[in-house]
Amino acid sequence: MSYLFPTYARWDVTPVKAKGAYLTAKDGKEYLDFTSGISVCNLGHAPENVKKAVEEQLELFWHTSNLFQIELQEKVAKQLTKASGLDLVFFGNSGAEANEAAIKLARKATxxxxxxxxxDSFHGRTFATMSATGQDKIKTGFGxxxxxxxYVKMNDINALKTALDANTAAIMFEVIQGEGGINEGQADFLKEAEKLAHENGSLIIIDEIQTGIGRTGKAFAFQHIGLDPDIVSVAKGIASGFPLGAIIGKAHLSEAFSAGSHGSTFGGNPVALxxxxETLETIFAESFLADVTKKGEKLHSLLQETLKDTPIFKKIKGKGLMVGIELxxxxxxxxxxxxxxxxxxxxxxxHVIRLLxxxxxxxxxxxxxxxxxGDLLKG
Ligand SMILES: Cc1ncc(COP(=O)(O)O)c(C=O)c1O
Incomplete structure (x- = not known):
């Protein structure tokens, strides 16, 4: 019997150890892990440099509160702003919390x-982020x-034009929908959406929770298209498995998030930071991102070559090391x-197998x- 609410259809795998791309289970089985904790352990399991940084911080202090000057918050915020071209950061603990912050900030600022x-978007499981999510199955039974x-259809510019009005605070989207099926937003559609939003005085919020932190071969997926978002939300891969989320926003939004307007007890925890x-220092290096692109190309082309004559194979989707096999x-x-x-x-x-x-x-x-x-899908 389990003492847990059955919110997850759990696999019959009990991890006891994980290192790099491999995970060892209690029964001794060793798995090649192409899930990375759902795009979290982007440097593999337990990378040595991250482990060392965490151990050093554990010796210093674990938690104070956000009433203190936390130097590591400034350092990581600088890394995130430098890599994204945005200006200011708010730290929370998860993706949903980051999107909550983005939604609150957009509403207050506008x-x-x-x-x-x-x-088909996915933005989280809190009430606002569940409401934001464009999939009915996530909302069933919650009133x-x-x-x-x-909600509008991605890549349908006319639908977007119809929805955009004088009360629109923001358009919020994933550049590549992760949970929804590795669905890519077309560059010309997203650029036009951004232009229309900004002409209308609305903000652009990009949810980079799954696509960000190097996953697609750039620090952030919006950089493939040259978008100019007002707010970007990140989480998952930001701290190699320690709970951390953040929004990165433009300086002009600062007033709407003045002292006392938003907060989090654990957000920006020093150990997670x-x-x-260490994670961002490794991943945001140009040579590292170039290597992600190279590995992504290898994975895409090898899959294409291996599966091309497989009857149930439709196509390869995605970018970098965020890969979908549509069946x-x-x-x-x-x-x-x-x-x-x-x-x-x-x-x-x-109908999509997702490789991360x-x-x-x-x-x-x-x-x-x-x-x-290849062997599995060919039957
Ligand atoms: C695009 C996207 N946004 C938001 C979330 C929610 O993140 P979290 O589970 O950390 O709250 C996820 C999680 O899968 C996600 O993929």
Whole structure:
């Protein structure tokens, strides 16, 4: 019997140890992990440099409160602003909290209430971020959603034009929808959406919680398109598995987040920040990001080559090391079968296999995973 609420359909794997791209279970099985804790352990499990930074911080102090000057917050905020081209950071503990902060900030700064999001998006499980999410299955049974949000089809500029009005505080989106199926926003659509928003006095909020921190081969996915967001939300990969989330915003929004307007007891915890500082120093290096692009190209092309004549294979989606394999049938059963072959992978939407290997995955690990997937999907 379990003492946990059954909110997750858990796998029959009990981890006891994990290092790099490999995870060892209690029964002795060793898995090649192409989930990275759902885009969190981007440097693989327990990277030595991050571990050392955390150990050093543990010797110093663990928690004070945000009433103190926390030097590590300034240092990590500088890394995030430098990498994104934005100006100011607020730290929380998770993706949903980051999006909550983004929603609150956009509403207060614009004094408007409506936020447009996209169908099939995923923005979190708190009440506002669940309401923001464009998927009914996330909301079932929870009663009326917040009325703040209006959902439009991604890549449909006319639908967006119809929804955008004088009460629109922001348009909020993922550049590539992760949970929704590795669905890419088209560059010309997103650019036009941004132009329309800014002409209308509305803000652009980009949810980089899954796509950010190097996952797509750039620090942030919006940089592939040259967008100019007002607020970017990040979490997941920011601290290699320690709980941390953040929004990065433009300086002109500062007044709306004045003292006492928003907060978090644990947000910006020094131990999580020690992990973040080291993680970001590694990932935001140009040569590291170039390598992610190279590895991503290898994974995409090897999958394409291996699967091209497989009847159930439709196409490869995504960017960098955020990869979707779209099938003509449901992806779920293949996740279980891959696990039986010691490969950990995920679904995205219903018909897409999602691969999120660590960003420092080796060529050999890529080849091993593709071989297992090829054999599975060919039947
Ligand atoms: C794009 C996106 N936004 C928000 C979230 C929510 O993040 P968290 O689970 O840390 O609250 C997720 C989590 O999967 C996500 O992928």
């Amino acid at each position: 004094t408007r209430t409506k936020i447009i999001t996209f169908i 009326p959603m917040l009325e703040t949000f209006e 020690a992990a973040a500082k 003509t049938e449901e992806a779920g059963p293949f996740i279980t079968k891959a696990r039986e072959q010691n490969l950990l992978i995920l679904t995205a939407g219903t 290997p660590p960003l420092n995955v080796t060529d050999e690990e890529i080849e091993k995973a593709v071989k297992i997937l």
